[in-house]
Amino acid sequence: MYYQLYEFNHAVLQPYRAYADALGLFYKNPLNPLSTTPFGRSMSAAAEVFERTTRRYAKPDFNLPTAKVDFTEVEMKEKVVWSRPFCDLIHFERALPKGRRPDPKLLIVAPMSGHYATLLRGTVESMTQHAEVYITDWTDARMVPLSDGRFDLDDYIDYVIDMLHHLGPDTHVMAVCQPSVPVLAAVAVMEARGDANAPASMTLMGGPIDTRRNPTAVNNLAEEKGIDWFRDNVIMQVPFPNPGFMRDVYPGFLQLSGFMSMNLDRHLIAQKDFFVHLVKNDGDSAEKHRDFYDEYLAVMDLTAEFYLQTVDTVFVRHDLPKGQMLHRSEKVDLTAVRNVALFTVEGENDDISGLGQTQAAHDLCVNIPEEKRAHYMQPKVGHYGVFNGSRFRAEIVPRIVDFMASNGRKARTGGQAKPRLVSSKG
Known part of the structure; x- marks a missing residue:
């Protein structure tokens, strides 16, 4: 109504x-x-x-016709390389000089939390200087007909796994905010299965891994209201004449x-x-x-099943940090993560994901070797500054690039010297 x-x-x-x-x-x-x-x-x-x-406001464009590579502007085109009803995978294809050494592959998993993937335009622009960038372009749920079926948190995890399979071995993955939980879960599932396409490294940025730590107003609201309140008060049906007419969504x-x-x-x-x-x-x-x-x-809009399952799993029951999260009846075992390197990034003034919530991933992934993990807290930035802005470009991007270089295939096989990564809180 x-x-x-x-x-x-x-x-x-x-x-x-x-x-x-x-x-x-x-x-x-x-x-x-x-x-x-x-x-x-x-x-x-x-x-x-x-x-x-x-x-x-209509869905914005990325509008990134060029990328700066080796201090030179090169042409860049958007190319959809993988597609499902609720998501396209966009490759920012750069016109690189022939014979140039290939850059690492980076899958950026954009948040599915109300805004479009173009919110990460600055993130993409910065990372295309150093990597072959792919990004998840989630579809507005009101534009997806009911005939295309449901989409929930389990489907989200499956999508991430399928995209990593499509990109192949030695891919790095970056999760910005909300997808930190499903990306970490996807990596745990892949590691438990011995999947050869598990990423070389994962970077989790401002994500709600354990919202019991330093809870924000968003976290407190979820715990105070409970999942039934959200189901009764914020779930609505897409009105006519949208393609997703009659689909239950969180608008x-x-x-x-x-x-x-x-x-x-x-x-x-x-x-x-x-x-x-x-x-x-x-x-x-x-x-x-x-x-x-x-x-x-x-x-x-977000599908109702995805929204409610995410709120219940992440913000109400805290299933992941408690070791109780399931993916299609399969336990998400974070102790299975052994080979995928872990880098976490937080903002000092983040009022969406409080300090310590993302860093909690290190306490849960106990079997990742110390040399394959790092944490960085960026001073004087809020949630948005964790993945965009001048401090992101100057202080966070170099650390991500070094971490990927330290944990790619060439680094593991001795093909290049491992750069020194400064892991600190300042």
């Missing part, structure tokens, strides 16, 4: 958005003498703020509302500042605002 009401409100506002758009164009027109006055700029700014705060707009409410004052100030920038004709600041919110406000 709420989803239908949301769609109805969006439809009702459509003519008002059209009017605001026309009003903004009128007051921006250079032929209009009012366009250069404070009144004209205020009118066009108000019209744009209204239109942007009431629109539905993206609810997830976005939750994220924004955590820092509502900051978002309100950002909108006010955006208005001021437009009035002052500060184009650079206004464009930065547009770029950020074009990405931040573009959200996708």
